[in-house]
Amino acid sequence: xxxxxxxxxxxxxxxQIRRLRRGERYRMGNRKSAGHLAALFTIIIWGTTFIxxxxxxxxxxxxxxxxxxxxxxxxxLLLVCPRRMKGVNRKQEMTFVLAGLCGICLYxxxxxxxxxxxxxxxxxxxxxxxxxxxxxxxxxxxxSEGKLRANFFIGFVVAMAGVALISFNGSKLKLNxxxxxxxxxxxxxxACYSILTRKISSFGYPVILTTRLTFFYGILFMVPALFLxxxxxxxxxxxxxxxxxxxxxxxxxxxxxCFVTWNLAVKVLGAVKTSVYIYxxxxxxxxxxxxxxxxxxxxVSIMGTVLAVAGLFLSEYNGKGSxxxx
Numbered sequence: 001x002x003x004x005x006x007x008x009x010x011x012x013x014x015x016q017i018r019r020l021r022r023g024e025r026y027r028m029g030n031r032k033s034a035g036h037l038a039a040l041f042t043i044i045i046w047g048t049t050f051i052x053x054x055x056x057x058x059x060x061x062x063x064x065x066x067x068x069x070x071x072x073x074x075x076x077l078l079l080v081c082p083r084r085m086k087g088v089n090r091k092q093e094m095t096f097v098l099a100g101l102c103g104i105c106l107y108x109x110x111x112x113x114x115x116x117x118x119x120x121x122x123x124x125x126x127x128x129x130x131x132x133x134x135x136x137x138x139x140x141x142x143x144s145e146g147k148l149r150a151n152f153f154i155g156f157v158v159a160m161a162g163v164a165l166i167s168f169n170g171s172k173l174k175l176n177x178x179x180x181x182x183x184x185x186x187x188x189x190x191a192c193y194s195i196l197t198r199k200i201s202s203f204g205y206p207v208i209l210t211t212r213l214t215f216f217y218g219i220l221f222m223v224p225a226l227f228l229x230x231x232x233x234x235x236x237x238x239x240x241x242x243x244x245x246x247x248x249x250x251x252x253x254x255x256x257x258c259f260v261t262w263n264l265a266v267k268v269l270g271a272v273k274t275s276v277y278i279y280x281x282x283x284x285x286x287x288x289x290x291x292x293x294x295x296x297x298x299x300v301s302i303m304g305t306v307l308a309v310a311g312l313f314l315s316e317y318n319g320k321g322s323x324x325x326x
Contacts, residue, residue, distance in 0.1 A: 035274070088205075100218035128163040128282070155315030158307055159315065211263050
């Protein structure tokens with residue numbers, strides 16, 4: 001009888017452990033799903049920002065748009081969560097400094113300057129190399145990201161083929177060394193930002209506060225560049241409701257909200273898995289161009305869209321024992 005009681009106790013204990021494991025897997029699955037939705041939401045917004053930027057470029061310089069949107073984004077995050085971030089040590093502070101320099105200042109400046117030297121199609125393709133750089137850097141600096149599987153590299157090749165089809169869409173490839181090198185640097189800098197963001201997520205601070213501090217340092221680094229590009233305050237331009245609404249979209253939506261959701265996705269999914277969503281930016285741009293700007297759809301852009309989406313799914317595929325996860 002004692003043995004029977006012992007085995008019953010063991011059976012109940014094993015059942016409880018199984019239920020706990022199922023519950024843990026369920027919670028983890030929900031968390032991962034939230035991370036993927038956050039990344040997808042961010043990319044949908046970022047893929048449409050070219051329309052607002054195009055409108056503002058009539059009367060604003062690129063550096064002015066950049067400065068105004070991130071100052072507005074910083075102010076919005078400060079209003080949403082005004083409390084200070086306490087307990088940050090010197091090493092952590094340096095990580096925030098580098099994240100602000102890379103993701104807020106250098107990336108956008110390099111991309112905008114690249115566009116003045118080379119074609120937008122070249123920049124679109126080259127920037128999409130960022131997930132590959134992120135994967136390489138993660139192998140060097142992030143042990144938690146695990147081993148990269150073959151499906152990531154196959155997905156990268158397929159997605160890049162799709163991005164190239166969308167970007168060039170029948171036009172000839174024309175290399176412009178200065179602009180193309182700057183675009184490569186922009187992609188590399190964004191990869192650095194992704195790695196730094198992953199590092200920041202391990203500090204345990206709220207995402208809104210970490211994003212706000214990153215914005216703060218990014219804006220600080222941006223200030224010297226304002227003098228190089230003939231920056232003008234001239235806030236009267238925002239009296240035009242079209243300009244005001246577009247800068248609000250960039251500042252509140254594409255900057256404050258989207259950097260929080262992107263950083264949240266990196267925290268949940270990891271730097272590599274989140275970065276592959278960048279493949280979707282040209283796809284969103286094509287769809288937005290058709291719906292909003294009434295641009296024609298071509299078979300080349302359709303094929304490119306299919307390949308870019310296929311590449312995303314291939315890169316995200318998580319088979320048994322996948323290493324490309326946390």
